[in-house]
Amino acid sequence: MTQAQLQEGANISALSEEPGGRKWRDYFSFNTDHKVIGIQYLVTTFIFYCIGGVLADLVRTELKTPETDFVSPEVYNSLFTLHATIMIFLWIVPAGAGFANYLIPLMIGAKDMAFPRLNAVAFWMIPPAGLLLISSLLIGDAPDAGWTSYPPLSLVTGQVGEAIWIMSVLLLGTSSILGAINFLVTIWKMRIPGMTVNQMPLFCWSMIATSAITLLSTPVLAGALILLAFDLLAGTTFFNPTGGGDPIVYQHMFWFYSHPAVYIMILPFFGLISEILPVHARKPVFGYQAIAYSSLAISFLGLIVWAHHMFTSGIPGWLRMFFMITTMIIAVPTGIKVFSWVATVWGGKLRLNSAMLFAMGFVGTFVIGGISGVMLAAVPFDIHVHDTYFVVAHLHYVLFGGSVLGIYAGFYHWFPKMTGRMLNEFWGKVHFALTIVGLNMTFLPMHKLGMMGMNRRIAVYDPKFETLNFICTMGSYLLAVSTFPFIINAIWSWMYGPKAANNPWQALTLEWMTTSPPAIENFDKLPVLATGPYDYGMSNGDNKEVENVPFSDEKEPALAAGPNSALRADPDPKVAANPEDRK
Amino acid sequence: MNIPSSIWTLLVGIVVTIVSLWYGQNHGLLPTPASDEAELVDGLFNAMLTISTGLFLIVEGALIYSAIRYRRRPGDDSDGSPIFGNIPLEILWTAVPAIIVIGIAIYSFDVYNSIGGFSPHSVHDAPIEEQAVRMPGAAIAATLSDTSPNTDSNLNQEKSDAAMQDPATAAVRNADQIPQRQNAPGVGVVSPTIGASPDKEGTPPALTVNVTGLQYAWIFTYPDTGITTGELHVPVGREVQISMTANDVIHAFWVPELRLKQDAIPGRQSEIRFTPKTVGEYKLICAELCGPYHGAMNTQFVIETPEAFEQWQKEQQVASLDLQQLVAVNSADLSPAEFLAPYVSDLGIQPEMLHQVHHTHH
Ligand code: HEM
Ligand SMILES: [Cu+2]
Ligand SMILES: [Cu+2]
Numbered sequence: 044m045t046q047a048q049l050q051e052g053a054n055i056s057a058l059s060e061e062p063g064g065r066k067w068r069d070y071f072s073f074n075t076d077h078k079v080i081g082i083q084y085l086v087t088t089f090i091f092y093c094i095g096g097v098l099a100d101l102v103r104t105e106l107k108t109p110e111t112d113f114v115s116p117e118v119y120n121s122l123f124t125l126h127a128t129i130m131i132f133l134w135i136v137p138a139g140a141g142f143a144n145y146l147i148p149l150m151i152g153a154k155d156m157a158f159p160r161l162n163a164v165a166f167w168m169i170p171p172a173g174l175l176l177i178s179s180l181l182i183g184d185a186p187d188a189g190w191t192s193y194p195p196l197s198l199v200t201g202q203v204g205e206a207i208w209i210m211s212v213l214l215l216g217t218s219s220i221l222g223a224i225n226f227l228v229t230i231w232k233m234r235i236p237g238m239t240v241n242q243m244p245l246f247c248w249s250m251i252a253t254s255a256i257t258l259l260s261t262p263v264l265a266g267a268l269i270l271l272a273f274d275l276l277a278g279t280t281f282f283n284p285t286g287g288g289d290p291i292v293y294q295h296m297f298w299f300y301s302h303p304a305v306y307i308m309i310l311p312f313f314g315l316i317s318e319i320l321p322v323h324a325r326k327p328v329f330g331y332q333a334i335a336y337s338s339l340a341i342s343f344l345g346l347i348v349w350a351h352h353m354f355t356s357g358i359p360g361w362l363r364m365f366f367m368i369t370t371m372i373i374a375v376p377t378g379i380k381v382f383s384w385v386a387t388v389w390g391g392k393l394r395l396n397s398a399m400l401f402a403m404g405f406v407g408t409f410v411i412g413g414i415s416g417v418m419l420a421a422v423p424f425d426i427h428v429h430d431t432y433f434v435v436a437h438l439h440y441v442l443f444g445g446s447v448l449g450i451y452a453g454f455y456h457w458f459p460k461m462t463g464r465m466l467n468e469f470w471g472k473v474h475f476a477l478t479i480v481g482l483n484m485t486f487l488p489m490h491k492l493g494m495m496g497m498n499r500r501i502a503v504y505d506p507k508f509e510t511l512n513f514i515c516t517m518g519s520y521l522l523a524v525s526t527f528p529f530i531i532n533a534i535w536s537w538m539y540g541p542k543a544a545n546n547p548w549q550a551l552t553l554e555w556m557t558t559s560p561p562a563i564e565n566f567d568k569l570p571v572l573a574t575g576p577y578d579y580g581m582s583n584g585d586n587k588e589v590e591n592v593p594f595s596d597e598k599e600p601a602l603a604a605g606p607n608s609a610l611r612a613d614p615d616p617k618v619a620a621n622p623e624d625r626k
Numbered sequence: 627m628n629i630p631s632s633i634w635t636l637l638v639g640i641v642v643t644i645v646s647l648w649y650g651q652n653h654g655l656l657p658t659p660a661s662d663e664a665e666l667v668d669g670l671f672n673a674m675l676t677i678s679t680g681l682f683l684i685v686e687g688a689l690i691y692s693a694i695r696y697r698r699r700p701g702d703d704s705d706g707s708p709i710f711g712n713i714p715l716e717i718l719w720t721a722v723p724a725i726i727v728i729g730i731a732i733y734s735f736d737v738y739n740s741i742g743g744f745s746p747h748s749v750h751d752a753p754i755e756e757q758a759v760r761m762p763g764a765a766i767a768a769t770l771s772d773t774s775p776n777t778d779s780n781l782n783q784e785k786s787d788a789a790m791q792d793p794a795t796a797a798v799r800n801a802d803q804i805p806q807r808q809n810a811p812g813v814g815v816v817s818p819t820i821g822a823s824p825d826k827e828g829t830p831p832a833l834t835v836n837v838t839g840l841q842y843a844w845i846f847t848y849p850d851t852g853i854t855t856g857e858l859h860v861p862v863g864r865e866v867q868i869s870m871t872a873n874d875v876i877h878a879f880w881v882p883e884l885r886l887k888q889d890a891i892p893g894r895q896s897e898i899r900f901t902p903k904t905v906g907e908y909k910l911i912c913a914e915l916c917g918p919y920h921g922a923m924n925t926q927f928v929i930e931t932p933e934a935f936e937q938w939q940k941e942q943q944v945a946s947l948d949l950q951q952l953v954a955v956n957s958a959d960l961s962p963a964e965f966l967a968p969y970v971s972d973l974g975i976q977p978e979m980l981h982q983v984h985h986t987h988h
Contacts, residue, residue, distance in 0.1 A: 116918035196875040284893035287805040326706035356889040371727040378723040391706035421734040427885040430913040496882035501921030580705030
């Protein structure tokens with residue numbers, strides 16, 4: 044028996060024929076099923092991604108030539124402001140919450156989130172916030188002070204647009220706080236008995252880390268935005284230097300949230316990758332605890348590095364050094380993760396399907412963003428490249444090469460579970476190839492542009508940068524094209540794709556131990572753990588003796604007893620670990 | 627885990643090292659270094675790029691190698707071998723990055739110190755302990771408030787006053803309308819600084835230029851000679867101090883060839899000091915988003931021989947006299963657009979931009 048058969052045998056899939064969301068109308072209603080909400084999140088945020096992507100291509104179209112010949116400079120500033128705001132607050136951050144909503148209760152064997160109604164509330168703040176933001180474009184007064192919205196500039200550009208921006212971001216921040224509370228309580232309180240924290244899937248660890256920083260830092264952003272709104276609308280001068288206010292204080296408050304926010308944007312996908320790689324590499328994840336605890340380390344360190352965004356603005360010399368060192372230290376837990384992923388893949392039996400390709404692409408591209416991040420931490424170098432295209436390149440390698448590829452990997456991996464249908468692999472691979480090529484073509488040249496002297500957020504630039512910019516722009520069109528195979532594949536397969544088995548990937552985590560798509564309350568019976576979440580390869584398809592099991596010397600049920608297996612824990616009297624005993 | 631035989635590891639290691647060392651020196655990613663400081667920064671960058679190239683090759687190499695070597699063959703449904711971890715290996719790859727970043731941090735620290743990051747003004751003027759002891763009430767509350775009963779002299783205000791002594795600077799700056807920041811308790815003077823390099827500590831710079839950023843122009847005033855211009859000229863080989871602030875929103879002073887950048891912030895005086903090294907004409911760029919015409923806010927930065935610089939100064943002094951008179955008549959409450967009007971050709975600003983200033987000005 045393989046581990047997957049053992050795990051499936053121990054858990055009887057829910058009998059219900061009825062998946063969580065039954066009618067299309069469920070997805071447009073105040074449904075409290077976490078699976079419906081998860082899909083609502085994912086689809087909604089993907090739509091925003093498409094809008095943000097169109098804006099990005101408009102930005103790049105303007106940048107194809109050195110002159111401003113496509114849109115006016117004012118419109119240009121609105122375009123990149125909205126592009127960034129949408130990508131961050133309406134795509135990456137809520138998409139992470141979407142996966143968490145869908146997966147966490149399933150992974151820990153719960154029937155739903157701890158607070159289902161709060162969950163629905165958190166989701167339903169997003170569409171109005173997004174529509175509000177986009178409406179500013181339609182009324183012709185879009186925010187144009189950048190997604191950082193630094194005063195005093197944000198106080199002297201269009202008032203209506205800026206107020207809309209503040210309102211919309213406040214709503215989105217509230218939504219993510221509500222989500223974070225829900226994830227923490229759910230993971231902490233609703234695991235099936237017998238699943239200790241060290242047997243949780245790694246995605247749960249990454250969501251604990253993510254939710255903790257969300258709770259600690261988002262309120263500070265809210266504070267900054269509310270004060271900014273006072274300055275903007277009521278004439279106070281918290282940040283307005285003409286009345287003695289201090290614009291640098293805004294930067295501190297803003298980055299106290301927004302630096303941790305980059306971990307809010309990447310940690311969930313670190314988690315997803317840690318789930319996907321072992322399944323398709325058919326090997327246990329390498330260094331479970333190292334990966335789990337490094338998430339916590341990243342989230343803690345992430346809170347004390349914010350001023351590295353301010354090396355050229357207004358902090359004293361010794362503080363620059365403090366923030367340089369804390370920032371560099373983050374490279375260590377991040378490095379641990381990257382090396383563990385590589386070691387997970389090394390020596391496996393890789394099924395190079397679309398999910399796996401995106402997951403490996405994630406590791407490969409994220410590394411580039413991570414390396415340039417360490418360079419940016421070095422103060423003397425950051426002083427040179429701050430606010431240039433080098434930074435634009437860095438952030439896209441992290442957010443596109445990291446988060447977006449992670450989301451795609453997750454889509455391909457869990458699509459069968461969510462919809463009960465398989466995606467088309469051929470078009471998945473086409474999607475992958477176009478994305479990787481487009482991504483590097485768009486963002487790689489930007490490193491050089493920045494170092495040579497092209498600053499960011501400009502509609503006109505020195506003609507000597509034209510060639511590289513042209514390449515970037517063509518790459519961005521390729522990226523736009525690359526989404527079509529995905530969109531068509533997803534819609535078509537959702538309707539007509541081949542039916543998916545309950546556990547098409549022979550995975551071991553609990554979400555695969557129920558029907559595809561799962562029934563309303565996920566499991567008919569309380570699921571049990573017959574193996575750890577990543578015990579691949581403990582028996583190779585037959586019952587021949589297992590060699591090389593490093594942490595266990597038992598033979599039977601050693602088969603099932605990797606270091607993260609419940610069978611290794613002290614038996615919990617409430618749960619029978621052995622499936623035979625449960626009948 | 628199938629660790630390749632040590633010979634292969636060695637060979638790959640040698641190749642990776644050679645490639646990294648070569649690329650770290652021959653990347654061609656940075657423009658001419660035109661100041662003493664730039665050389666130091668480039669050294670740091672080259673070192674980081676060497677290490678980065680090595681890391682990049684190792685990680686990407688391992689991924690691509692795995693994808694080819696360990697791909698599932700048709701018909702093979704077995705799993706890989708169950709390896710859950712390897713403590714020595716994990717310690718190794720925690721230790722190696724840790725050592726690397728410590729090394730980079732020390733190197734950066736050294737470069738930062740050499741370019742004058744720790745100039746005495748920002749550190750010694752406000753020792754933390756001293757401030758904290760004198761602070762009435764809760765220490766935390768005190769640090770948050772800048773109206774604490776701190777009667778120390780305020781370096782930021784002093785620097786602003788000093789700059790405003792120069793009539794040419796006073797004519798273009800609106801420091802009288804924007805209150806100057808106080809020293810922040812415990813943090814020292816709020817003005818951010820790249821000061822004198824340690825060997826030039828205590829000596830005044832050979833040349834001081836006051837720089838004022840406003841939407842969408844840089845204005846340079848030379849207190850020693852009373853010159854006001856729209857281009858920055860400096861003589862090669864002499865240490866220059868730039869004292870900057872902004873009149874409206876935040877701007878950032880950046881010359882890529884100097885590798886130096888500093889925000890010009892309304893209400894704060896910030897400084898950078900550098901020694902120009904390579905004669906040439908470069909671009910001085912505004913690097914902080916400052917409004918729709920931010921992209922067009924740049925000007926010439928000229929490093930010239932001392933003789934050429936003298937010559938330029940003479941020409942400017944004649945021209946500036948006229949401008950001084952112009953400004954003296956109607957300085958205070960002009961909008962930047964009105965104020966800038968006479969400078970248009972001087973500053974290389976396109977007329978439609980100024981037109982725009984009229985419209986967007988608040
Ligand atoms: C679809 C492909 C994308 C393209 C072609 C693209 C292009 C660009 C460009 C050209 C800029 C610089 C604008 C300027 O400085 O004037 C930019 C900025 C930015 N982009 Fe993207 N982008 C893409 C995807 C993303 C994604 C997925 C994210 C995810 C969060 C993202 C987040 C940002 C952010 C935060 C900025 C900074 C904006 C600012 O400086 O205010 N972008 N993008
Ligand atoms: Cu500017
Ligand atoms: Cu600017």
